[in-house]
Amino acid sequence: MIRLYSLFSVLFLAISAVAQSSINLPHLQKQGSTSQLIVSGKPFLMLGGELGNSSASDMEYMKPIWPKLQQMHVNTVLAPIYWELLEPQEGKFDFTLVDELVKDARQHQIKLVLLWFGSWKNSMSCYVPAWVKTDTKRFPRVQTKAGKAVEILTPFGKNSLDADIKAFSALMRHIRETDERQQTVIMIQVENEIGMLPEARDHSALANTAFDQPVPKSLIQHLQTNKAALAPAVRSAWQTNGAKTSGNWEAVFGKSLSTDEIFIAWHLAQYANRVTEAGKGIYPIPMFVNAALNRPNVKPGDYPSGGPLPHIIDIWKVGAPTLDFLSPDFYNPDFNYWNDLYSRPDNPLFIPEIRFEPANAARVFYAIGHYDAMGFSPFSIESTDKPAEGPIAKSYHVLTQLSPTILAHQGKGVMNGMLFDKKMAIDTVHLGGYTFICKHDYTLGWSPKAKEDEWPTTGGLIIQTGPNDFTIAGSGIVITCLSDQPQTPNAGILQLDEGHYVDGKWKPGRRLNGDQDHQGRHIRIPVGDYGIQKLTLYRF
The missing domain is CATH 2.60.220.20 (putative beta-Galactosidase from caulobacter crescentus)
Incomplete structure (x- = not known):
């Protein structure tokens, strides 16, 4: 009886430990009008920097970078995880780079946001493994209207989705097993700058079949319930065509590039949502998708069509409900304009990528002060030769000191x-x-x-x-x-x-x-x- 009691005690403590661990995982928490990232039970302000695309593929290359980041007062590094290096052979995973990245980040007291370079990176499928790239029958590509294949996995390929989910799940399982206690990895970006090029949508046979299918009821219901709050582009496409409540994509939204973009946005969002669901089912830390911003008077397909952009954000919010938020990447002007569009009650602001330039030293104050941003991250942060003397380092030094005060007052209108x-x-x-x-x-x-x-x-x-x-x-x-x-x-x-x-x-x-x-x-x-x-x- 005593032995049985002891066994139950051990099991109870183990279950309690798991429950406690889950409660304390990085997560988002509302404070007033905004959401904060909570790490180890406390609000955390990300003073970040994103590494250049290839930097994290070589740990020797990274060695001199870590001291640079410390001199810049960076507390969070956004680092790619490359599918082609994680799973060089199908079903055989190599976590060496992940483990080295986490180890070095811990040694330098820096947190990590991992960027999953999976099916898509800047629209293209350049980071998929060789065994995916070379088997176009099993892993079909996007096609133009003329039938030309593009080096982009179609979001309608079941095998592609299953393979991405398998790899991403393996990554999240490994992070849970090796980092749940230390919580060096605090957030995940799912894919990178998803979008369709060089046309507004995929015209493969799989895509054309999906285009002729009825618009999903969940999207129709969202349109009906949120008529007044819809993004103008979505509302206009729907209402101009008669605000129909059934039919295929062209019947509901009309024949236009806008319809093509709405259609592909839905399916890209669904794909990202499936990957996110799988990852969160294993290790539920915050996850998001970033957007390559469009420019005025540029047609879908000339920019990455269907990404999580403000004019189609409704499509993404319904199509990918498991994502915690959507984020802008800045390589164009109008900083205030885009932040206004991404700062919504259902979408806290995080700037995961912005061109590395002196003006960021001022922008970071404004993003945090005006928009209650949870973080800010210039791209290719390691490219400076004078890390301690740069403007962003000086701003981050000030904001490091002020972080407790900022976090205590975010979302309170003060x-x-x-x-x-x-x-x-x-x-x-x-x-x-x-x-x-x-x-x-x-x-x-x-x-x-x-x-x-x-x-x-x-x-x-x-x-x-x-x-x-x-x-x-x-x-x-x-x-x-x-x-x-x-x-x-x-x-x-x-x-x-x-x-x-x-x-x-x-x-x-x-x-x-x-x-x-x-x-x-x-x-x-x-x-x-x-x-x-x-x-x-x-x-x-």
């Missing part, structure tokens, strides 16, 4: 950001009954460079931490304050200190007054400086 260049040099922020007139530092006119045709991109964020207390951080900003109370319309600087955090504790430096705050008239962090200032206001 934080905002600013982003400036010469064309957009002024913005207004309202917080705590005060109006902050925020401007580019060069609007003061003191710098000789203020007369140049272009100004560097600058930015920052403001967090209200008390009734009259604010924390301001960034670079190249100048701020004046007004009270929103009619009886005391003026706001004065009661106290302004620069400083930094050490082990989470604020260490004030200079008390800023006189010339440093223009005799109490403004708060300023000059171009080229990256800092934190604590502000207390009063009304009069």
Whole structure:
């Protein structure tokens, strides 16, 4: 009886440990109006960098990169996992690169977001194993209208989907077995920049058969239930054709490139969802898909058609409900425009990839301050020769110190950001009954460079931490304050200190007054400086 009791005790403890482990896995959790990534039971702000596509395929090549990343204050690396190297022979998996990547990340106190380069990478199927590439009968390709094969696996190939699921499942099982306790891997990107090229949809026999099938009832129901909230492109295609509730894709959405894109988006989303379901069934950490953004007046197929883009986001949300969110990759202008479209109640903002350039040092403050972004990640982060001196390193140094404060206030309506260049040099922020007139530092006119045709991109964020207390951080900003109370319309600087955090504790430096705050008239962090200032206001 005692032995049986002991056995039950051991089983109970084992089951409890598994349950506790599952509860503490990385996951998303709502706070106010946003979602945060929770790692080891605490909110985590990803100050990230994505490796160049081939860097993680050679651990010797990676050795000098890890110290670089530390010098840049990167706390999260986005690293590819290559199907062709994971499963070089069908059914035989090699986790050597995965294990080395995880080991090195742990040694350098860096978390990992793994990018599954599976069926598709930038639309193409260039990372599938040789045994998939060379067997086009078993693993069919996309075809153009003219019948020409493209080096893209068709999403209608059952064998392709099954093989991808098998490989991805093996990866997730290995991560669970080797990393569940340490949680070095905190998130997964499923595929990479999915989309259809060089035409709006696949025209293979398999695709054409699917195109003639009825539009799925789940999508029709979503269209009916969410008429007012649909993305304009989807709503227009559906309603212009009579808002039909049954029929094949052309019957419901009309004959157009838009219909072709909606159709292929659904099937790409379904494919990604099946892969995600399989992976989460083994190890349910957050998973997402990224998008190669389109440009104005460019037709589907000239950009990767059917990817998780804002104008067809409804298709992806219904077609791939297991994904936690969809994310933009930035290689074009209009930073605010695209972030506005991706920041939705059902879609927290994460920027997994953005061109590595100096302006990112300002954009990261704005993404976190204005959009409550859970993370930011320039591409080919290792390509700098001066890691500690780069602008993004200086911003990340500031944001590393501020992360606990940022995470405590995200989603509560007490934080905002600013982003400036010469064309957009002024913005207004309202917080705590005060109006902050925020401007580019060069609007003061003191710098000789203020007369140049272009100004560097600058930015920052403001967090209200008390009734009259604010924390301001960034670079190249100048701020004046007004009270929103009619009886005391003026706001004065009661106290302004620069400083930094050490082990989470604020260490004030200079008390800023006189010339440093223009005799109490403004708060300023000059171009080229990256800092934190604590502000207390009063009304009069």
